[in-house]
Amino acid sequence: MNHPATTVVGASVPRVDAADKVTGRALYTSDLQLPGMLHAAVLRSPHAHARIVRIDTSRAEALPGVHAVLTQASLDADMALIVEEEAHATRRVLSLFAADKVRYHGEKIAAVAAESPALAEAAVRLIEVEYEPLPAYVDVMEAVRGTAELIFDESTVVTAPEGETLHNVNGEMHRTSGDMEAGWAAADQVFENTYVVPRAHQTYLEPQVAIAEVDRLGKVTVWTSTQGHFAIQSNISKSLRIPLSDVNVIGMTIGGGFGAKFGGIVDTYAVLLAKATGRPVKYVYTRADEFYDGRPAPGLVITLKTGVTRDGRITARQAMAYWDTGVGSGGLWATGRIKGVYDIPNLQLDGYSVHTNKPAPGAYRAPGAPQATFASEAQLDEIARALGLDPIELRLRNLPEDKPQTAFRQTLLAAAEKAGWSARARGEDEGWGVAIGEWTNGAGPAAAVVSLAADGTVQLFYGLMDLTGTDTACAQIVAEVLGVPYEHVRVRRGDTDTAPFATASGGSVVTFSFGNAVRDAAAEARRQLLELAAEHFSSDGRNITADDLELESQRVRLKDSPDQSASYAELATLSLRSGGPIVGEGRFSPKPSATTISAQIAKVRVDRGTGQVELLEFVHALDVGRAINPMACEGQMEGGAVQGLGWGLMEEMVYDRRSGAMVNPDLLDYRIPTALDVPPQQSVLVEEPTEHGPYGAKGIGEPPITPGLAVVSNAIADAAGVRLTRAPFTPERVWRGLHGIPDEPYSA
C-alpha cells in the first residue's frame, strides 16, 4: 500500500447520480414515450423442441391497429442475430426467429407491432403455428451422449480423446501443463468429485427494453438499457446490414446489467419493427420473458480430480467440464478458473460446451467463474477436512508468495483476521466456510474529453455507461487532477453519434480503463489551464511559467505570492480570448493488470429439521488495488457477494425434464436474496496497487461473486457434516443430504 497522497481519490463520496436516482429524475428507457410509438409483442414457442410445420399470420395481420407481423420469412436472407460481447470476445450468430424448428421453450417465432401493448398481445394470440414435437434435452449430460438427437446439425458431433462419440458439442478445450502421470504418482491421496451448477439469471431490476426509430432516410436511433451502446450499435449494424454510422444508440439510465445487457434480445427486434412500420417501436421484456428468453449464466457439470500430498500440497488436478450452453455457446474458457491463483504443477483441463434445448447463455458477472470456483474451492475444503488441515492453512500452502501487485495471501489473511478465524466460535449446527475466487480485470479502449465551463466547473464527456458508480469514480479522478470539488465535475454521457468510442462496461474494465483516459484528459486540461494562467500572470512583464503556479480551491495562484491568483471562472473567460476553450482529451488502450482475489468467510446455522440454512456472519476481503471510492468498492463487494450467496442458497432456473419447459419464470419461484437473507457484511479493502491502474486501482466488479457457492457449501459441510455438490443448497437438498437421500438429477 504505497500510493501518492490524494484528496478526492480515496474518499468515500456519494454517487454523482444519487439525487437523480432517489428523486426519480433519472430517465429509464421505459419512461420514454415517443409520438406515434407502437408496441411490440412476440410469439414464443410453447415447445422446447419441435419442427414448425406451418405459420399463419394472416389473422394477426388483419387485426385493426396491427402495423406489422414479422417472421423469419419476412427478413432479408442475410439478416441474423449477431452479438459480439467485446468484453468476452465471443460472437454468436443465430437466426432472428425460429423458422424450420424451435429449439427452446420461449424461442421467438414472430414479432408484432401494434398501437398498444394489449393489441400487440392479442395479435400474437391470433398467429397460428403447427408443430411436430421433438424430444427435448435440458440435461447437458443427456444432450451430450452419442445417442442424443442433434439439436442443430452434424457439425456438433465430435469424438472425445477416449474415442467416445459426443453429440451436440459446439466447442471444446483441452489444455495440459506439467506431467499428469508424475503428478498423480506424487500424490498421497486423490479426490474425485462431480459438481453441478444450474443456470442462474442475472435478475437485474430493470428487464431488457429498447425503443427504436428509423427515419425516412434510414437513420436508426435506438434508446436502450445497455452496458455498452457502442456494442449495440455494432450488433445492429452487423445483424441488419445497416452502415454503422446510420445507427445511433442512446444509452439510457440502466437498472442493472450484470453482463446480460449487450443487446440482441430486444433492440434488434425493435429496429426491425420500426423499419417495417415507419413508426417508433418500444419493446419491453416482461419478467417471464427474461426467464424464457434471457441470456443467463450457463450451467456446468464438472468432474474434478485432485491429487495432494499428506501435508496438503496439490500435485495434480484434472477437470472434465460440460457447459450447458443451450442454443448458444460459451463458458468453455472459464474452465481455466479451476487453476485459480494456486500453484498447481500438473494440470489437465478438458471441457465441452454442449447444446441443450434452452436459450443461449450470456455473460453473468465473472462469467463462468462462480461455477468453476465452486468445484475448485469446495473440493479443497473437502481435502482439508480429509487431511485434518485448517482450510485456510491448506490454501496458504498452495498459494504463491505475495509479490508486488498481488496480495493473495494478504487478502486471505485479512479476511481470516477480520472474522476472528483462529478463535472462531461455533454453536450447535453452526459452521464456518471459507473460499477465495480470483479475477484479473479486463481493459478496453477508452477516451474522454474534459473541458472547463464558463462558470469554472468542469465537464467530463465520454461514452461510458455507468452501472456501478464509475461516473463518480471518474469525477473523483478529474476532481483530483484539477483540484475542484468532485460535485463540480459534471459528467455528461454522449450517444454513439457524439461520444468517442467507449468500450462496454463489463469484465471489470471500467475504472481501470476510463480512469486512465479521464486522468489524462484532465491532466491535459490542467496543462492548458496552467499555461493560460502563466501567460496571464506574465502580462505585466514577469516571466511566470506553469512551474511557478499551483492549484488551490479552484484558483490558480503563484506559489511565491499566494494572494495573487485567478479563479477557474476567470481563467475560463480568459481562455475564450487566449488559446481557446480549455479542452483536454485522453485516450487509453488495453494495458495489463494484475490478478486480484476475493476472500470470503461465512458462518451459517443449519436447521436439521427443515434443511434451512441461515447466514449468521459474513466477512469479505478484496484486493482493490486502490480504492478510488471506498464506499463504492464496498457496495460492489456487497452486491457481488450477495449474488454469489444467492447462487449458493436459492437461485436456479428449473426446466421440466420431460417437456423441456422453463417452470419458474418469475421472482416468486426463482428466489433471489432479500435483505432478510443476508447478514450485515464486514468488508476489508486490501490495497495493493496495480501498475497501470489509475492511482493503482484494479477493476473489482467481478471478483466478489466468485467464491459465494463454495463458501456456502463449505460452511454447510462444517455445520452439518454433509457435503452438497449440487447447487443451490436449498432446504430440500440440505435435508436430503442430512438424510442420505440422493439428489434429483441435474435438471429436475
Added chain:
Amino acid sequence: MNHPATTVVGASVPRVDAADKVTGRALYTSDLQLPGMLHAAVLRSPHAHARIVRIDTSRAEALPGVHAVLTQASLDADMALIVEEEAHATRRVLSLFAADKVRYHGEKIAAVAAESPALAEAAVRLIEVEYEPLPAYVDVMEAVRGTAELIFDESTVVTAPEGETLHNVNGEMHRTSGDMEAGWAAADQVFENTYVVPRAHQTYLEPQVAIAEVDRLGKVTVWTSTQGHFAIQSNISKSLRIPLSDVNVIGMTIGGGFGAKFGGIVDTYAVLLAKATGRPVKYVYTRADEFYDGRPAPGLVITLKTGVTRDGRITARQAMAYWDTGVGSGGLWATGRIKGVYDIPNLQLDGYSVHTNKPAPGAYRAPGAPQATFASEAQLDEIARALGLDPIELRLRNLPEDKPQTAFRQTLLAAAEKAGWSARARGEDEGWGVAIGEWTNGAGPAAAVVSLAADGTVQLFYGLMDLTGTDTACAQIVAEVLGVPYEHVRVRRGDTDTAPFATASGGSVVTFSFGNAVRDAAAEARRQLLELAAEHFSSDGRNITADDLELESQRVRLKDSPDQSASYAELATLSLRSGGPIVGEGRFSPKPSATTISAQIAKVRVDRGTGQVELLEFVHALDVGRAINPMACEGQMEGGAVQGLGWGLMEEMVYDRRSGAMVNPDLLDYRIPTALDVPPQQSVLVEEPTEHGPYGAKGIGEPPITPGLAVVSNAIADAAGVRLTRAPFTPERVWRGLHGIPDEPYSA
C-alpha cells in the same frame, strides 16, 4: 490568390444537411411535442406608451386548464432580462414584463401557460389591465428633442456639444480624426444630406420558438432555435439566477436567424413558466409577435457632410447619427461604417442612440452597416454625379492601394468587369448603380473534437450552430486534412451539457474560427493515425515513421511501397488495442482577420407612371479570402444581397405616428423580396487569403447585405434623375420623387 493545393477545400459540394432539409427529417423546435407539455401565450400592450394602473389576472387564473399566469409582480426582484450578444459585445437589461409602464405596442405584460394554445390565448383575453395612455414617440427625431417626455428616466437627458438638451438618449459617441477645419478648407465643394432608414425585421422563415422543462431538481433544459446555445445558457442563467451548469440548451435546426436569435424573447419566458408549472412549456412566436416584439434592425437618421476636391478626393467628412433604439440600445458603433475602407484624412463622427416607443433593436446581419453604408455610398454617388466623375473612378480615387490580405480595388474592378461597366448600356428609364460595403469578420472562441469511428468514417463533434452551411465547410476541412470524402465526415452537434464552449454563429465568425479549431482537431487525429500506422508497419521489425507514410483513399500507405497499406477501418480497430480511440481536439481563440468588401452593381428600370423599380441585372463581387465551398459562398452572397435589395426596395416596419402602433405586422404588409423581385445574380469570388483564416478563408456572412440600399438608390438616381434619401424606395416614394412631392415624415 496564392494558396496550397487542396482537394475537398475549394470544391462546390452540397450541404451535409441537404437531405435532412429536403426530406423534412431535420427537426425544428416546433416539431417537438413533450409529454404533458403546456403552451404559452402572452398578453401584449395595446398602447405604445401608457401607465399601468392595475393588472387583474384572477379571471385568467380561474380558467380550468390554466396552470400559471405570470406578471412582473410574480417574479423574484433580481430577475431581469439580460441578453448578451457575444458577437457584438452588447448587454441589455430590461424587466421581463412591463410593470408600472408599457413603453411599446406589443410589450409583454403577462404570460400564461395552459393545456392548449387556444386555452392560453383565451386566458390572456381574461386578463384585465387598466392603462393611462401617455404620448408615444416613434420618430427618433421627436423623441430626442428636449421637449419630449422621458420614456425612461432622467439619466437619458444629455447635453449635446453645441449646448442643446437632448432627451431619451441612452448612448452617444463622438470621434474625430485629423483636422476638420483644414479638411473643410481643402474642399472645393461640400455636400450635406440627410438619410433615413426605418426599422427592418430579419424575417427568418422560422419565428422564435423555445420549449423549456425544469425537472424536480431544478435542472433546466431548453430546446430552441438559436444562433448560439451557449449564449442562451448564459442569458438564462443570468436573467433567472440559475447556476450555469443547471441549464442545458439544445440548439435545434434553425430556420434562419440573421442576428436576432440570441435569446431572451421566448426562451426565458418558457423557462419561467416551466418552473412555475413543473411542466414542459412551449412558446412559439407568431409572425405578428415577431413584428410587435422582435429585435429588428434599429432605424437611423443621419446627416452626412462631405468635402471633396474638384477631382473627387475626400478632404473631410462629418456625420451626425440618431439611432432609433426603442426601449433598448445599440447601433452607435456602426456609425463608424461611414468611414468604410476609404482614405478620409479628416473625419468627425457623432452619434446618439435614442429611446423611442418601440421594442429594443437587435442585431441584423452586419448590424448598422446597411444603414450607415447607405448614407456614405449614396452621397458618394451624388458627389460623382455633381463632379461629372464615373462613380467607380471616384471610389478608386479614395480607396487605398491593395495590400496583402486586402483586395478593395481588385474586388470593385472585378464587379465592374463582370457587369461590363465601361460599356454599360442603358435603355429608356434605365440606370446603373454601384456601391461597396465592408466588413471585417469577427472571431470567437471555438473548440472541436474529431474522432475516427469503427467503420473508418470520421466524426466531428462541436457546439457550433449551423445557419449557413458551416457544418459543410467544417466537414470539408476535416476531409481535406484526413483525406476522406467529405460525406464520410459525420458532423455531430453537442448541447451545452456535452459540447465544449462554442461562440455563437454571428458576425461572420464561424468559418474563420471553427475552421481553425476543426483543422487543428483533424490534424491531431491525423497525427495519431499516422503514429499508429507507423507502429503497425514497424511490427515486423522495420523502423517506419510517420514521415514514411501518406494518406490515400482512406488508407495509410507506405510512400515507398504503396501496395502496403492499412484502411482507416482497420486502423480504427487497431487503435482500440494500441493507443486508444483516435480522438483529436482543436481549440481556437480570436485572431485578427482582414477587411473584405462587397462590391455590387445593379441595373434598374423605373416606371415613371407607377414609381415601380424593376431590377434588371445584378452583379456582386466579394473578397472571400479563400472559398472553402464556392457554391456556399455564392449562396451567402445571393442571400445577403437580396436582403440588402429588400431594404432598398420594400422593407419597412411602419408605426403610426399618433398612436405609436405597429401597423404592418405581417408578411403581406411587410413585403420582402420573392424570386420574382430579383434577377439572377452574377457572383464573382475574389480570393485574397487572410493570414489567420483556415486556408485563408474570411468570414463572409455579413458583407453581402451592406451595399444594397445604396446600390438601389444610386441606380434609381441614374435611371430617373431623382435621388431618394429615405428608404425603402417604394413605388410611392419614387413617384413622389419624380413629381417633387415631399416625402412623408420619418415614421408615417
